[in-house]
Amino acid sequence: MVKITFVDSGGTQRSVEAEPGSTVMENAIRNAVPGIEAECGGACACATCHVYVDEAWTSVVGPASPMEEDMLDFAFEVKPNSRLSCQIKVRPELDGLIVNTPSRQA
Numbered sequence: 001m002v003k004i005t006f007v008d009s010g011g012t013q014r015s016v017e018a019e020p021g022s023t024v025m026e027n028a029i030r031n032a033v034p035g036i037e038a039e040c041g042g043a044c045a046c047a048t049c050h051v052y053v054d055e056a057w058t059s060v061v062g063p064a065s066p067m068e069e070d071m072l073d074f075a076f077e078v079k080p081n082s083r084l085s086c087q088i089k090v091r092p093e094l095d096g097l098i099v100n101t102p103s104r105q106a
């Protein structure tokens with residue numbers, strides 16, 4: 001299993017155990033992590049699963065695809081480390097991943 005820690009805008013941390021092949025968003029929803037809405041269910045069509053990837057992890061996670069970049073235009077307070085969590089596939093290399101949830105979704 002791969003450990004992922006979600007940190008909300010108030011600094012509260014919640015760690016979950018994620019199955020490789022699932023997405024970061026699916027694990028947030030499955031564990032009722034607040035701050036991830038995922039209205040479209042992971043279709044890269046809503047931008048309400050927006051997260052900020054911890055600076056130490058951005059190169060491991062990798063960049064957003066062009067389609068994801070387009071959808072991120074609809075997210076709230078986008079930063080260079082913004083990603084849509086439904087587009088981040090859990091891999092063994094992501095064990096220990098930290099993502100921050102924004103103060104609100106789009």
Ligand code: FES
Nearest residue numbers: 042046047049086
């Ligand atoms: S869940 Fe809708 S874009 Fe990620």
